[in-house]
Amino acid sequence: MPTSSQVVIVGTGVVGVVIAEECLDAGLEVLMIEAGPRVTRSEIVERYRNLPLGAKPAATAAYFPTDMAQHPYPGQEYLESTGPNTYDPTYVRYAGGSTWHWAGTCWRLTPEDMQLQSLYGVGRDWAISYEDLDPYYNKTERTLGICGPSDPLDQWPRRPRSMDYPMPHLPMSQGEQKFTRVIGEKMGLRNLPVAQARNSGTPYDDRPACCANNNCVPVCPIGAKYDAATALNRLEAKGATILDNSVVYKVETTEGNQIAAVHYYDRNRESHRVTGEHFVVACNGIETPKLMLMSADDRNPNGLANSSDQVGRNIMDHPQQGYTFTTTEPYWLGQGPVVNSGIMETSQGAFRSEHAGAYFRMNNFARNRYIAQRALKTGKVGRALDEEIRRLTACTVSVVAAYEMLPDPNNRLTLSANKDAFGLPRPSVYWDVGDYTRRSARDYAEPIVKQIAEAIGATDFKSAGMEFSTSKHLMGGTVMGKNPADSVVDTVCRTHDHQNLYLPGGGAMASTACGNSTITMTSLAFRAAEALISEAKGA
Incomplete structure (x- = not known):
C-alpha cells in the first residue's frame, strides 16, 4: 500500500x-x-x-x-x-x-447569479466574478465534451461567448419541437436547447455519439455521456x-x-x-x-x-416541483436525452429582490411505465386498455419548475x-x-405553469402547493x-x-441560480x- x-x-x-x-x-x-x-x-x-x-x-x-x-x-x-x-x-x-x-445538463451561471447581494440585496455575492470563471467554463466544456447551440439567441447566458462549444447541440425530439413552438407563439418564451456533456453527431474523447437512448439517468449504456x-x-x-x-x-x-x-x-x-x-x-x-x-x-x-x-x-x-398534464394533442416524448431543453429567462429579473427565480423544463422521459400503471387503474381491458395506454403515452407531458434558493x-x-x-x-x-423560494412557487412559478398548461392544451391541472423535492445538486x-x-x-x-x-x-458555491451545478x-x-x-x- x-x-x-x-x-x-x-x-x-x-x-x-x-x-x-x-x-x-x-x-x-x-x-x-x-x-x-x-x-x-x-x-x-x-x-x-x-x-x-x-x-x-x-x-x-x-x-x-x-x-x-x-x-x-x-x-x-x-x-x-x-x-x-x-x-x-x-x-x-x-x-x-x-x-x-x-443527466449531463450544463447551464452556466450568469453574472447576475453571482451578485445577488449587490444587485438584489439578498444572499451572498461570490468572491470571484463571471469573467474570472469564464476561462474555466471554457476548459470544462472541452474536457467534458459539452455540446451546445451556436445561435447566440439559444445560448445561456445571453452574452457573447469567448469560445464556441466543441460540438453542436443535440436535436430536440418531436414533442420538444412542438413545445418550443407553442410556448414561443403563445407565451413569448424561448425554450433553449440544453448544453450537455454528451457527444452529438460524432465521437469525442474516445466516447461514441449519442444514439438517443432515454435512460441517461441512471446510466448511459454506451458511454456517450461524460x-x-x-x-x-x-x-x-x-x-x-x-x-x-x-x-x-x-x-x-x-x-x-x-x-x-x-x-x-x-x-x-x-x-x-x-x-x-x-x-x-x-x-x-x-x-x-x-x-x-x-x-x-x-x-x-x-x-x-x-x-x-x-x-x-x-x-x-434546487428545490423543484413537478406537474403532469394530459394533453388533447400528442407530444410523444422519450426520444433522446431525458433533459434536452429548458426555459431559463424566467430565472432572471429584478423580482429576485423579493423571490427566487425559476427554470422550467419539459422532461423528455419516456413515460410508458407510469402510463401503464395509470391505465390499469381505469379498469379497462383488452383493446380498450391498449388504446388507453397508447393515448396516454402520447398525450402525457411532465413539466418541472426548479428554483434557486x-x-x-x-x-x-x-x-x-x-x-x-x-x-x-x-x-x-x-x-x-426558505420563504424566498416558497414565495416564488406560490406567486411566480405556479401562474407560469398554469399558462404553460393552457398553451399546450392540457385538460387537467393540479397545484403542487408547497411540496418540494430536491434536484440532487x-x-x-x-x-x-x-x-x-x-x-x-x-x-x-x-x-x-x-x-x-x-x-x-x-x-464552495455561494449561490445556486436555477441551472444544474x-x-x-x-x-x-x-x-x-x-x-x-x-x-x-x-x-
Missing part, C-alpha cells in the same frame, strides 16, 4: 478527476483514494436491466451501497433529514462519483495510483495546522496513514464537510477548516449520533427551502469567500485555515488545480 504522495486526492468524482489529470500533466505525483467500489459500465447496465420495474425510476437503484461506503439509497437509512422540508440527495460513493447517473469513471484508466496510464474501497475517516494536522496525512480503512477494516504535501478533499457537498467535522482535533475542536463555524452550513440544492446557515449538516457500518457518524441535514457546506470569518475556502478553494488543503467543487463545480476544480500546481512548483 502506498504511504505517501506529492498530491493526495480524496474522491474520484469529476472534481477529483480533473484536478488529478491537471496535476499529472504538470508532472506531479498523484494518489487518489475512493471510498466506494470500482465497477464497469456493463455491470451497471446489467443491474439496471434486472431491477424490479417499480425500482427503475430511482436514479441510484442500480448503484448498490456497500457496507464500506453507504450512500442514500431507496429503502435504506443513511442520510438523516430534519427540518420542515425533506432533503433527499442521490449521490453515490463509487469510483467515478455521481456523474455515473447525472462520466468521471471513463477517465480513471487514462489517469492510471499517466501514473496515478487509485485506491478503491478505501474509506478516509480522518484528516490529520501538524502543530503548524497544516495537513500532514489522511487515514483510511481498507476493505479488511485495517487502518492506514498516507502522508503528502498537498491535499484535496473532493467527496461532494455532503461527504466533504462531514469528513472535516469528523477530523476535529485539539487545534481544531469544531472540525478542520472550521474557524468560521461555516463548515456544513449553507447547504443548498439562498444560502442559509441554518440549513446545516451535522454528525448524527447514529453510525454507519464502520462506526462512523452518518450525516444529518436540517433542510428548509449538492451545493454549499464549504462556502467560498474572501473573509475567513464567514467562509471556509478562498477564491481558489484553498481553505483559510490550512494552506495545503483544498476543498473544491459545489460546496456540475459545470460550475468542475470549473472551480480547474481553478483550484491551477493554484495547487503553482504552489507545488513554487511559482
Whole structure:
C-alpha cells in the first residue's frame, strides 16, 4: 500500500478527476483514494436491466451501497433529514462519483447569479466574478465534451461567448419541437436547447455519439455521456495510483495546522496513514464537510477548516416541483436525452429582490411505465386498455419548475449520533427551502405553469402547493469567500485555515441560480488545480 504522495486526492468524482489529470500533466505525483467500489459500465447496465420495474425510476437503484461506503439509497437509512422540508440527495460513493447517473445538463451561471447581494440585496455575492470563471467554463466544456447551440439567441447566458462549444447541440425530439413552438407563439418564451456533456453527431474523447437512448439517468449504456469513471484508466496510464474501497475517516494536522496525512480503512477494516504535501478533499457537498467535522482535533475542536463555524452550513440544492398534464394533442416524448431543453429567462429579473427565480423544463422521459400503471387503474381491458395506454403515452407531458434558493446557515449538516457500518457518524441535514423560494412557487412559478398548461392544451391541472423535492445538486457546506470569518475556502478553494488543503467543487458555491451545478463545480476544480500546481512548483 502506498504511504505517501506529492498530491493526495480524496474522491474520484469529476472534481477529483480533473484536478488529478491537471496535476499529472504538470508532472506531479498523484494518489487518489475512493471510498466506494470500482465497477464497469456493463455491470451497471446489467443491474439496471434486472431491477424490479417499480425500482427503475430511482436514479441510484442500480448503484448498490456497500457496507464500506453507504450512500442514500431507496429503502435504506443513511442520510438523516430534519427540518420542515425533506432533503433527499442521490449521490453515490463509487469510483467515478455521481456523474455515473447525472443527466449531463450544463447551464452556466450568469453574472447576475453571482451578485445577488449587490444587485438584489439578498444572499451572498461570490468572491470571484463571471469573467474570472469564464476561462474555466471554457476548459470544462472541452474536457467534458459539452455540446451546445451556436445561435447566440439559444445560448445561456445571453452574452457573447469567448469560445464556441466543441460540438453542436443535440436535436430536440418531436414533442420538444412542438413545445418550443407553442410556448414561443403563445407565451413569448424561448425554450433553449440544453448544453450537455454528451457527444452529438460524432465521437469525442474516445466516447461514441449519442444514439438517443432515454435512460441517461441512471446510466448511459454506451458511454456517450461524460462520466468521471471513463477517465480513471487514462489517469492510471499517466501514473496515478487509485485506491478503491478505501474509506478516509480522518484528516490529520501538524502543530503548524497544516495537513500532514489522511487515514483510511481498507476493505479488511485495517487502518492506514498516507502522508503528502498537498491535499484535496473532493467527496461532494455532503461527504466533504462531514469528513472535516469528523477530523476535529485539539487545534481544531469544531472540525478542520472550521474557524468560521461555516463548515456544513449553507447547504443548498434546487428545490423543484413537478406537474403532469394530459394533453388533447400528442407530444410523444422519450426520444433522446431525458433533459434536452429548458426555459431559463424566467430565472432572471429584478423580482429576485423579493423571490427566487425559476427554470422550467419539459422532461423528455419516456413515460410508458407510469402510463401503464395509470391505465390499469381505469379498469379497462383488452383493446380498450391498449388504446388507453397508447393515448396516454402520447398525450402525457411532465413539466418541472426548479428554483434557486439562498444560502442559509441554518440549513446545516451535522454528525448524527447514529453510525454507519464502520462506526462512523452518518450525516444529518436540517433542510428548509426558505420563504424566498416558497414565495416564488406560490406567486411566480405556479401562474407560469398554469399558462404553460393552457398553451399546450392540457385538460387537467393540479397545484403542487408547497411540496418540494430536491434536484440532487449538492451545493454549499464549504462556502467560498474572501473573509475567513464567514467562509471556509478562498477564491481558489484553498481553505483559510490550512494552506495545503483544498476543498473544491459545489460546496464552495455561494449561490445556486436555477441551472444544474456540475459545470460550475468542475470549473472551480480547474481553478483550484491551477493554484495547487503553482504552489507545488513554487511559482
